[in-house]
Amino acid sequence: MIDAKKDIISQLQKDILLWEGFKPPPPGAAGLAGLGPVEAAFPNGVFPTGAVHEFLSTEPEHAAAAGGFINGLLSALMQQGGACLWISQSRTLFPPALKAFGVEPDRIIFIDLKKEKDVLWATEEALKCEGLAAVVAEVREISFTESRRLQLAVEQSRVTGFILRGVTRKLSTTACVARWKITPLPSELEGDMPGVGHPRWNVELLKVRNGSPGVWKMEWAAGQFNAITEPIAEEMLHEERWAG
Amino acid sequence: MQKRFVTIWFRHLLTDWMIIRQPDLKDIPFVFAVPDHGRLIITAANTPAEAQGITAGMVAADAKAVVPGLKVIDDIPGQNLKLLKALGLWCIRYSPIIAVDPPDGLIMDVSGCTHLWGGERGYVKEVVNRLRGKGYDVRAAIADTIGTAWATARFGQVTPVIEPGGHTNALLPLPPAGLRLEPVVLERLHKLGLITIRSFISMPRSVLRRRFGEGLLLRLAQALGQEDEVIIPLLPVQPYEERLPCLEPIRTAVGIEIAIQRLLELLCKRLQQEGKGLRTAILKGYRVDGKLEQVQIGTNRATYNTGHLFKLFELQIAKIEPALGIELFTLTAPKVEDVSPLQEALWAGKPGLDDLGVAELLDRLAGKIGQGAIHRYLPDEHYWPERSVKIAGSIRERPSIDWRTDRPRPVQLLNRPEPIEVSAPIPDYPPMLFIYKGKRHQIKKADGPERIEREWWLDAGQHRDYYNVEDEEGQRYWLFRSGHYAGSQGNQWFIHGFFA
Numbered sequence: 001m002i003d004a005k006k007d008i009i010s011q012l013q014k015d016i017l018l019w020e021g022f023k024p025p026p027p028g029a030a031g032l033a034g035l036g037p038v039e040a041a042f043p044n045g046v047f048p049t050g051a052v053h054e055f056l057s058t059e060p061e062h063a064a065a066a067g068g069f070i071n072g073l074l075s076a077l078m079q080q081g082g083a084c085l086w087i088s089q090s091r092t093l094f095p096p097a098l099k100a101f102g103v104e105p106d107r108i109i110f111i112d113l114k115k116e117k118d119v120l121w122a123t124e125e126a127l128k129c130e131g132l133a134a135v136v137a138e139v140r141e142i143s144f145t146e147s148r149r150l151q152l153a154v155e156q157s158r159v160t161g162f163i164l165r166g167v168t169r170k171l172s173t174t175a176c177v178a179r180w181k182i183t184p185l186p187s188e189l190e191g192d193m194p195g196v197g198h199p200r201w202n203v204e205l206l207k208v209r210n211g212s213p214g215v216w217k218m219e220w221a222a223g224q225f226n227a228i229t230e231p232i233a234e235e236m237l238h239e240e241r242w243a244g
Numbered sequence: 245m246q247k248r249f250v251t252i253w254f255r256h257l258l259t260d261w262m263i264i265r266q267p268d269l270k271d272i273p274f275v276f277a278v279p280d281h282g283r284l285i286i287t288a289a290n291t292p293a294e295a296q297g298i299t300a301g302m303v304a305a306d307a308k309a310v311v312p313g314l315k316v317i318d319d320i321p322g323q324n325l326k327l328l329k330a331l332g333l334w335c336i337r338y339s340p341i342i343a344v345d346p347p348d349g350l351i352m353d354v355s356g357c358t359h360l361w362g363g364e365r366g367y368v369k370e371v372v373n374r375l376r377g378k379g380y381d382v383r384a385a386i387a388d389t390i391g392t393a394w395a396t397a398r399f400g401q402v403t404p405v406i407e408p409g410g411h412t413n414a415l416l417p418l419p420p421a422g423l424r425l426e427p428v429v430l431e432r433l434h435k436l437g438l439i440t441i442r443s444f445i446s447m448p449r450s451v452l453r454r455r456f457g458e459g460l461l462l463r464l465a466q467a468l469g470q471e472d473e474v475i476i477p478l479l480p481v482q483p484y485e486e487r488l489p490c491l492e493p494i495r496t497a498v499g500i501e502i503a504i505q506r507l508l509e510l511l512c513k514r515l516q517q518e519g520k521g522l523r524t525a526i527l528k529g530y531r532v533d534g535k536l537e538q539v540q541i542g543t544n545r546a547t548y549n550t551g552h553l554f555k556l557f558e559l560q561i562a563k564i565e566p567a568l569g570i571e572l573f574t575l576t577a578p579k580v581e582d583v584s585p586l587q588e589a590l591w592a593g594k595p596g597l598d599d600l601g602v603a604e605l606l607d608r609l610a611g612k613i614g615q616g617a618i619h620r621y622l623p624d625e626h627y628w629p630e631r632s633v634k635i636a637g638s639i640r641e642r643p644s645i646d647w648r649t650d651r652p653r654p655v656q657l658l659n660r661p662e663p664i665e666v667s668a669p670i671p672d673y674p675p676m677l678f679i680y681k682g683k684r685h686q687i688k689k690a691d692g693p694e695r696i697e698r699e700w701w702l703d704a705g706q707h708r709d710y711y712n713v714e715d716e717e718g719q720r721y722w723l724f725r726s727g728h729y730a731g732s733q734g735n736q737w738f739i740h741g742f743f744a
Contacts (some may be wrong), residue, residue: 060656061719061720063656064655064720064741064742064743065744068744069744083597083599092656092658092659093656094653094655094656095633096623096633096653097653097654097655097657097744099648099649100649100652100653101744104647105621105623105633106620106621106623106636106647107597108621109602109618109619109639110618110619110620111609112617113613114617118612121612122609122613125609129601129605131599131600131601131602132601132605184717184719184720184744185718186688186716187714187718187720195691196652196689196714196743197689199720199743199744200718201744
């Protein structure tokens with residue numbers, strides 16, 4: 001009886017996803033390399049490309065962590081070729097570092113603008129361009145209407161957008177498909193060796209449209225994401241709070 | 245640029261043409277003749293006929309008396325011009341600017357063409373040999389001016405190549421007929437015993453004008469390069485320009501849009517036919533009050549896509565001030581390049597920077613916010629972090645060296661290193677803690693130092709010892725000490741970046 005109900009519910013969930021425009025992945029379409037357990041949080045278990053993701057980062061340290069994480073995603077998105085636009089007002093991203101995350105820095109075009117309004121305009125224009133693999137925009141604040149415009153643009157072009165939000169004092173709702181927060185974690189080396197290890201992050205998925213938010217620990221090593229599986233009670237609690 | 249001209253003289257244009265068509269006439273004396281006042285006047289004679297004293301201008305009946313077996317062929321008026329035109333079009337392979345020089349010559353502007361045939365001598369040789377191979381008896385010469393080249397081709401004895409600047413000396417021994425003068429003037433010069441150009445070139449201009457008229461002075465000046473001579477090319481080079489006069493002065497944005505649309509359609513149609521694309525375009529609006537409004541666009545790659553170009557102009561429309569109205573629009577493309585035909589890749593992924601859409605997007609962005617805001621970086625051969633990248637010159641430029649990954653580099657690099665306070669008790673060890681923006685960071689893990697020397701040939705100062713450190717919260721920083729460890733006097737420490 002309960003099983004039958006579960007079947008019905010899962011079937012209904014699938015139907016709802018389909019009505020909302022989430023198509024089940026075509027067979028053979030692989031997900032992003034190594035995102036592992038994080039991908040399961042998304043509808044149909046696939047990282048949504050062709051959508052806008054937002055990342056929260058207030059501190060420069062967090063922005064660096066988010067930058068590293070995004071570059072890891074970019075390396076997967078740009079595997080098939082394609083260029084990326086990085087639009088910002090005061091950019092501190094250092095191109096030579098990107099190579100360590102599997103991204104060819106010369107395939108990224110940087111747009112450095114003076115006005116916040118121009119950043120949003122350029123982002124919208126870029127998201128309409130089908131030839132791009134991804135667009136990253138560093139903004140301070142974005143309103144619901146503005147994010148809605150970006151979402152409409154990517155629905156046509158299927159470009160993946162990443163918004164790095166700098167000011168998070170009052171977090172307005174946005175039309176983005178997911179809200180992430182990446183914070184650095186202490187790195188670990190095997191056998192207590194001295195020195196700094198591979199970049200390691202606490203990946204928080206605060207909001208996912210039609211998915212289940214969660215917290216994971218990820219490490220970037222040997223050119224791919226590795227999930228660090230050691231469940232912590234505190235984090236499970238955290239996850240439940242957001243999911244609720 | 246130094247102008248150079250080649251003139252080609254077809255010595256027996258019509259008869260050579262006839263022999264090419266009917267090779268059996270080769271050894272028979274024959275002439276072309278036209279009826280004139282009830283007589284047949286010879287217009288052209290072939291070499292065997294000329295050998296027996298037959299020249300153009302004789303009456304055919306007299307010539308027949310001299311050479312009994314002479315064959316007379318009816319001349320078709322205008323035939324020589326037709327032939328010259330065809331030969332001129334054939335010669336386009338040697339130079340784009342070619343003019344017909346009736347009755348029996350061609351003039352070519354070969355400035356900047358000759359090096360493709362290994363120099364001027366080789367060039368003239370090639371032209372003459374090819375035309376001779378076709379069956380035409382030609383002479384050619386190359387000089388700074390049309391006049392000198394013309395005279396040298398017809399009367400020169402020494403060399404067909406007159407070196408730049410040597411045209412005056414080359415002219416001196418030639419007869420005045422080389423100056424393309426009227427027969428009356430030539431006869432008068434001959435009568436006076438002036439049989440070479442040398443004999444009258446130094447005479448006062450007023451004397452020459454009084455005796456021989458303005459024509460001689462003009463031709464002389466043209467041959468000496470003191471006067472410009474204009475030739476009308478067979479295939480005129482048309483600039484990429486379109487005009488749109490308006491019946492009523494245009495004052496609205498919509499009107500300007502329509503004008504731009506129409507001009508672009510005309511221009512792009514022509515560009516497409518010729519396989520070209522424009523890199524820059526200038527739109528000019530001539531206002532009723534005499535002022536000129538002008539906007540310019542540029543593209544990253546040559547294009548003839550009307551829609552894209554219109555979008556670029558659309559961003560500029562706000563800059564056009566029509567005032568009382570614009571009565572004439574012109575659109576010019578000063579910079580035009582060949583368009584490489586697109587090859588569609590069926591299975592490959594996204595084409596990346598070569599994608600047309602990306603180039604068009606960058607054009608739009610550059611149109612609104614300026615080209616200065618768009619950067620692309622390539623690796624540069626410097627260890628100094630600030631110099632390790634250089635700005636790419638164009639979207640097609642590829643890195644000449646690989647990006648380095650052997651040393652850790654931070655994801656975020658501060659534009660200027662910011663000073664920090666540290667506690668670093670052990671020489672050449674990473675600090676134990678540092679204070680940045682009022683916050684204490686206890687260092688738990690560290691790598692380094694990585695010493696980066698200053699490039700002394702570029703600037704002076706201390707070297708940097710970089711440390712890659714991690715604090716107790718797991719945040720990773722790139723710190724450096726400026727100069728050698730100074731013990732109790734203390735060193736200046738800086739933070740330069742954040743690792744992911």
